[in-house]
Amino acid sequence: MDYWFYHLEQASIEAVLPQLLEKTQSKGWRALVKMSEDRLPQMDKYLWTYRDNSFLPHGRDDEPQSDRHPICLSASAETSNKADCVLFLDQTDMNLDETTSRCIVLIEGQKSESVNFERARWKRLKDEGAKLSYWQQSDRGEWKKMA
Numbered sequence: 001m002d003y004w005f006y007h008l009e010q011a012s013i014e015a016v017l018p019q020l021l022e023k024t025q026s027k028g029w030r031a032l033v034k035m036s037e038d039r040l041p042q043m044d045k046y047l048w049t050y051r052d053n054s055f056l057p058h059g060r061d062d063e064p065q066s067d068r069h070p071i072c073l074s075a076s077a078e079t080s081n082k083a084d085c086v087l088f089l090d091q092t093d094m095n096l097d098e099t100t101s102r103c104i105v106l107i108e109g110q111k112s113e114s115v116n117f118e119r120a121r122w123k124r125l126k127d128e129g130a131k132l133s134y135w136q137q138s139d140r141g142e143w144k145k146m147a
Contacts, residue, residue, distance in 0.1 A: 002102045005105045006104065006135045008106060008108055018047065020087060024071075030082070039090060058073055
C-alpha cells in the first residue's frame with residue numbers, strides 16, 4: 001500500500017479533495033473519505049455542487065445503501081471496508097484492509113495541530129517500513145513531489 005501525504009499550503013481541502021476523488025474515479029477505484037463529524041454534512045453537500053457542470057456521486061456511511069456509491073464519506077468508519085483508496089482529513093485514522101491500494105493524507109498546512117499529527121503519522125509509518133510519498137504545493141499551487 002502507498003501512503004501519499006498532501007501538504008496543503010495554498011489551497012483548501014475543498015479545492016483539493018474533488019480533484020483527488022475525480023482521479024480515483026478515473027481509475028475505477030472505490031474511495032472512502034474519513035473526516036470529522038463536524039465536516040461531514042458540509043462536505044456531503046459540497047461534493048454534489050462543487051462545480052456547475054459536474055458532481056461526485058457519493059454516499060455517507062450513516063445512510064442506507066452507502067456501499068453502492070463509488071465514494072463513501074464517513075466520520076465513524078473503523079476499517080477501510082474494501083475501499084481501493086482511503087483519504088484522511090482532519091487528523092482521522094482507521095485500520096486499512098489489504099484491498100486498499102492507496103491512502104491519501106491531507107495536511108492543512110495552516111493548522112499546526114494538523115501538521116504535528118501528520119508528522120507523527122509519517123514517522124510511525126516510516127518506522128514500520130511503509131511506502132511513503134510527500135507532496136507539497138508550490139507558490140503557484142502546483143503539486144511537487146518532495147519525498
